[in-house]
Amino acid sequence: MYQPLIVLATILITLLAYWIGRSLFARFRHPLVNVILISTSIVIAFLIVAELPYQAYVPGMKIMTYFLGPATVALAVPVYKNRHLLKQYAVSIAAGVIFGSLLSMATAMLIAKWGGLSAIVIASIAPKSATIPFAVEVARLAGGDPSLAAAFVVATGTFGSVFGLILLNKFAVCDPSVRGLAMGMVCHGQGVAMSLTEGEQQGSMAGVSMALTGVFTALVAPWIIRCFL
Numbered sequence: 253m254y255q256p257l258i259v260l261a262t263i264l265i266t267l268l269a270y271w272i273g274r275s276l277f278a279r280f281r282h283p284l285v286n287v288i289l290i291s292t293s294i295v296i297a298f299l300i301v302a303e304l305p306y307q308a309y310v311p312g313m314k315i316m317t318y319f320l321g322p323a324t325v326a327l328a329v330p331v332y333k334n335r336h337l338l339k340q341y342a343v344s345i346a347a348g349v350i351f352g353s354l355l356s357m358a359t360a361m362l363i364a365k366w367g368g369l370s371a372i373v374i375a376s377i378a379p380k381s382a383t384i385p386f387a388v389e390v391a392r393l394a395g396g397d398p399s400l401a402a403a404f405v406v407a408t409g410t411f412g413s414v415f416g417l418i419l420l421n422k423f424a425v426c427d428p429s430v431r432g433l434a435m436g437m438v439c440h441g442q443g444v445a446m447s448l449t450e451g452e453q454q455g456s457m458a459g460v461s462m463a464l465t466g467v468f469t470a471l472v473a474p475w476i477i478r479c480f481l
Contacts, residue, residue: 258304262295262312269294277449283417287449288442289410327444330456337429337453338460345433345457349464352437356381357473361480371481376400378477380408382469383440383462390470394477405440412439413446432457437465 273290299309331338338345357378364374375396379387384405391401416435425431428451435443436458444462448455 327459334456380404382466386466409439409442413442428453433461436461
């Protein structure tokens with residue numbers, strides 16, 4: 253059991269790290285100046301310098317993650333403000349999520365299969381673009397490793413949040429709704445966070461895309477995974 257002072261210190265360093273990451277991003281406005289990557293690196297560096305094990309960070313982390321629920325619900329506010337876009341592009345949004353989710357799962361599993369990886373890895377990597385609660389259950393039902401699935405989700409979100417906007421700029425994808433949908437579908441929560449830095453419309457579309465991708469993945473992934481094993 254770690255002292256309350258250590259728990260408080262881990263919470264404060266996390267908030268400070270996030271503030272530094274946000275400040276740097278606000279100054280440079282470049283996708284490579286990624287808030288999550290910077291803040292995570294600062295927290296890891298703090299734990300190493302302070303010679304604290306990861307277990308010392310867990311109590312504070314649990315306190316902070318408690319607020320993930322209200323924060324996720326709060327995403328409904330920008331979605332409600334842009335509900336006219338949902339009505340206008342409902343068919344396009346649904347088609348994009350279905351096609352994108354299927355392509356994401358199939359590509360990841362094909363690469364894993366061609367790389368000679370085990371069936372457990374293939375089943376675990378399939379739901380990488382869904383949020384962790386969806387991904388771990390899909391992996392468990394399909395015979396994968398929930399912990400490995402969670403690691404793939406985090407890696408996908410981090411990679412996508414760093415390079416997603418760069419690729420969208422490279423291919424001249426300028427429509428705010430399309431940019432948000434792409435980020436939310438591919439890199440879930442971290443993609444939503446990056447989309448919100450661009451604007452409310454991008455953030456709202458990313459939130460919708462993240463939710464729909466998670467639900468669709470949970471419904472079809474177990475069946476698709478069987479085709480690749």
